[in-house]
Amino acid sequence: MKILIKGTQIISMAENQPKVQIGDIAIVDEKIDQVGVVSKDFKADKIIDGHATITMPGLVNAHTHISMSLMRNYADDLPFWPWLTEKIWPIEANLNEVDCYWGAKLSIAEMIRSGITTFADMYFFMDHVAKAVKETGIRASLTRGIVGGEQSHEKIQEALELRKNWHGSCEGRISVELAPHAPYTCDAEVMKSILDASESHDTRIHIHLSESRKEVQDSIDAFGKSPIKNMLDQGVFDRPTFAAHCVHLSDEDIKILAEKKVSVVNNPGSNFKLGNGFAPVNKLIQAGVNVALGTDGSSSNNNLNMFEEINLAAMVNKALEENTTVIPAYTALKMATINGARALGLEDEIGTIEIGKKADLIIIDLEKPHFYPRLEPIASLVYSAQASDVTTVLCNGKILMENRKILTFNELETFEKADACAQALIKKAQEA
Amino acid sequence: MKILIKGTQIISMAENQPKVQIGDIAIVDEKIDQVGVVSKDFKADKIIDGHATITMPGLVNAHTHISMSLMRNYADDLPFWPWLTEKIWPIEANLNEVDCYWGAKLSIAEMIRSGITTFADMYFFMDHVAKAVKETGIRASLTRGIVGGEQSHEKIQEALELRKNWHGSCEGRISVELAPHAPYTCDAEVMKSILDASESHDTRIHIHLSESRKEVQDSIDAFGKSPIKNMLDQGVFDRPTFAAHCVHLSDEDIKILAEKKVSVVNNPGSNFKLGNGFAPVNKLIQAGVNVALGTDGSSSNNNLNMFEEINLAAMVNKALEENTTVIPAYTALKMATINGARALGLEDEIGTIEIGKKADLIIIDLEKPHFYPRLEPIASLVYSAQASDVTTVLCNGKILMENRKILTFNELETFEKADACAQALIKKAQEA
Numbered sequence A, B: 001m002k003i004l005i006k007g008t009q010i011i012s013m014a015e016n017q018p019k020v021q022i023g024d025i026a027i028v029d030e031k032i033d034q035v036g037v038v039s040k041d042f043k044a045d046k047i048i049d050g051h052a053t054i055t056m057p058g059l060v061n062a063h064t065h066i067s068m069s070l071m072r073n074y075a076d077d078l079p080f081w082p083w084l085t086e087k088i089w090p091i092e093a094n095l096n097e098v099d100c101y102w103g104a105k106l107s108i109a110e111m112i113r114s115g116i117t118t119f120a121d122m123y124f125f126m127d128h129v130a131k132a133v134k135e136t137g138i139r140a141s142l143t144r145g146i147v148g149g150e151q152s153h154e155k156i157q158e159a160l161e162l163r164k165n166w167h168g169s170c171e172g173r174i175s176v177e178l179a180p181h182a183p184y185t186c187d188a189e190v191m192k193s194i195l196d197a198s199e200s201h202d203t204r205i206h207i208h209l210s211e212s213r214k215e216v217q218d219s220i221d222a223f224g225k226s227p228i229k230n231m232l233d234q235g236v237f238d239r240p241t242f243a244a245h246c247v248h249l250s251d252e253d254i255k256i257l258a259e260k261k262v263s264v265v266n267n268p269g270s271n272f273k274l275g276n277g278f279a280p281v282n283k284l285i286q287a288g289v290n291v292a293l294g295t296d297g298s299s300s301n302n303n304l305n306m307f308e309e310i311n312l313a314a315m316v317n318k319a320l321e322e323n324t325t326v327i328p329a330y331t332a333l334k335m336a337t338i339n340g341a342r343a344l345g346l347e348d349e350i351g352t353i354e355i356g357k358k359a360d361l362i363i364i365d366l367e368k369p370h371f372y373p374r375l376e377p378i379a380s381l382v383y384s385a386q387a388s389d390v391t392t393v394l395c396n397g398k399i400l401m402e403n404r405k406i407l408t409f410n411e412l413e414t415f416e417k418a419d420a421c422a423q424a425l426i427k428k429a430q431e432a
Helices: A066-071 A080-092 A099-112 A126-136 A152-168 A188-200 A212-225 A225-231 A253-259 A267-275 A281-286 A305-320 A329-336 A338-343 A377-384 A409-432 B067-071 B081-091 B097-113 B126-136 B150-164 B188-200 B213-223 B229-235 B251-259 B268-274 B281-286 B306-321 B329-336 B337-341 B377-384 B411-431
Strands: A001-010 A020-028 A031-036 A048-050 A053-057 A059-064 A115-122 A139-146 A174-178 A204-209 A240-245 A263-266 A291-293 A361-365 A390-395 A400-401 B001-010 B022-026 B031-036 B046-049 B053-057 B059-064 B117-121 B139-144 B174-176 B205-209 B239-243 B262-268 B291-294 B361-365 B390-397 B398-402
Touching: A001 A361, A020 A048, A031 B067, A031 B361, A048 B046, A053 A377, A053 B361, A059 A263, A059 A291, A059 A338, A066 A080, A066 A099, A066 A115, A066 A409, A080 A409, A099 A115, A099 A126, A099 A409, A115 A338, A115 A390, A126 A139, A126 A152, A126 B251, A152 A174, A152 A188, A174 B031, A188 A204, A188 A291, A204 A225, A204 B059, A204 B306, A212 A225, A212 B022, A225 A253, A225 B174, A253 B059, A263 A338, A263 B001, A263 B377, A267 A291, A281 A291, A291 A329, A305 A329, A305 A361, A305 A377, A305 B268, A329 A338, A329 A377, A361 A400, A361 B205, B001 B059, B001 B361, B031 B081, B046 B174, B053 B377, B059 B239, B059 B337, B067 B081, B067 B097, B067 B117, B067 B361, B081 B411, B097 B117, B097 B329, B097 B398, B097 B411, B117 B337, B117 B390, B126 B139, B126 B150, B139 B150, B150 B174, B150 B268, B205 B229, B213 B229, B229 B251, B229 B361, B251 B268, B251 B281, B281 B291, B281 B306, B291 B306, B291 B329, B291 B337, B306 B377, B329 B337, B329 B377
Parallel strands: A001 A048, A001 A053, A059 A115, A115 A139, A139 A174, A204 A240, A240 A263, A263 A291, B001 B046, B001 B053, B059 B117, B117 B139, B139 B174, B205 B239, B239 B262, B262 B291
Antiparallel strands: A001 A020, A020 A031, A053 A361, A361 A390, A390 A400, B001 B022, B022 B031, B053 B361, B361 B390, B390 B398
């Protein structure tokens, strides 16, 4: 299949290209074939009119738990521990693979609608999340979240089984990595087993780190060191790692993350809503850390809207440092595209619009009042744009959404099934 | 005209009504006639199907400068003073009434699309902003911003002329108040003249207060007191006042604002983007201050999206206090509706869905993935909703937008004219 996007404002996010250029994009099968000036000989099977649009790389949601959409708007504004232990855990205790499948599919609908073409997930029943990825056409880095305890060995085996079955599958859209949930849920022995498996199967590590003030204090009380230093000493960072949250960091922690080339996934929406605070994003970037962006699960956000996270990253860090020049628009866009790709180890495949990369692209309709006057397009995307401005989404060269219609699956069925799963789970939890 | 909204989830924001009820709303001319169960005898000229919708009061954007949309995405990520003096002022120096009219109309299109039915504006060429309000059908509290200096007397006269010509006009949709721009731009003499005029013409006062750390320090250096204490001593708060920003406040400042019943308009987006910091919203509310919400102008935001501000108010204050229970969803919605109405002195007219109030209502389409599962509707509006979910907007009983089509004016013409004004202004500023 040959697709031509004609006469669009291209924001490629590639270092060797102009930040903004008007031009065409030619796609052959799953790859970007030409960018800017497209040869007259290119015979497209389909032409997309790019008039009054921006085309940019698909967004990378580098940390989430997509099946948790089933618990969205179920229990809000509660203190963290009652929320987790009295509300979320009783639901999760009854979750089954059907629930996780429909929860995942609901989230994929939401993500496609807001321009996300790749997500990094950590949860359970991941075979069924993989099935949803397969059917919907999106790209994903999947992990079975491993919490220590009696069955940790089985969970590691399950995670490796997931990798065997799905890594590199679906035309290369799925990668599978290993995920020790967090330092406070995986003791040193479990962590060692996971790291051994990561080394022998050559996987990345996806982990939660230093999310709350309590987690950091508990680590210092128990081990005399921060979670970051603890993970360094346990050898976690000798594997390629992307770490979600990293809110409460010392200068030493930041130095460690930079030296060990750990990618940090900033989740501002979740960190705010769960009362965890503000990650030192500018300090991390200044130290040379690759900082990506994520939504976290939609039960603590409560949506999967990367345009909101981009906006938050650019806006809130200015307030935090009382400095308007911090996290300029282009930096925020990098966090949501190429930095996310790099965190997931996919920087050679996605994250920019470049010849030879996978055609993961989103098209944004500029015929909206908030895009007038037509001035700086990069600032427009970061400070003015809405997720609903995304009209067309391509992943791996396939059109997943066109003019706001999802083409690869039945969205209304997904809404209904996910709703039924959630209502049944809540009933069960309330009866227990 | 009789309008019936049938079978919608009503979030009335009225204290004496259930927080959420399924029912109908009957509108007769500009007023709400019945809420909940509507009499079978009600013969509607028009019926709006409320299936899978929420109907709530129109949002009140309690502080903005709408004509500044012309400078949106023109100069971002710059330090504050070069931004203001080298970018914004050279444009404003050439602004004329035609520019302000088209800039205002562009912003009104954006505001209607995102569910705003009332805004409080402070700028100049306000006759032409009033003309845009008249034509578009929105509701507004208008002020001519008064900066001291040689022509301050003329500006006060101009502001009073505006009041004479427009206050109470357009079926009561326009009110006109007085606006000393800020303590640092109006000396005590000018302030006194404005207060005298406010008293003799019985107006409210709309003012900027304690926006930046520098403003507060300068006030302490010059007068030995904070801007809030300074305004108290000058008698400003003896007039009904709504004060934008109030970011940098002492405990004494908060006590003064509470005692003098000053409404505070929180503008989180603008405060973040301009690097000013975080207003102590929870402390203000705990002290009994009426806290409303605003977008500020879209050259420092860069949009007029109250759903973003609602989300920010609910989310960021949890991070600031590291407490998930702070600014719960319903409080954030109050800030954007009834508290805004109260700030503008319109609490008997708008801000809730109650019999006898003006029919300023917005209808939100729930058939979106981020509104599934169908759980808590109030949390959904605050944590999941997008401005683009607003499908239909009524102001003063008149439908301004239906199924996302604006009915009262030509939106595309507005985009083009505003764009042409902005491009010409920028060209002029660059040539100067």
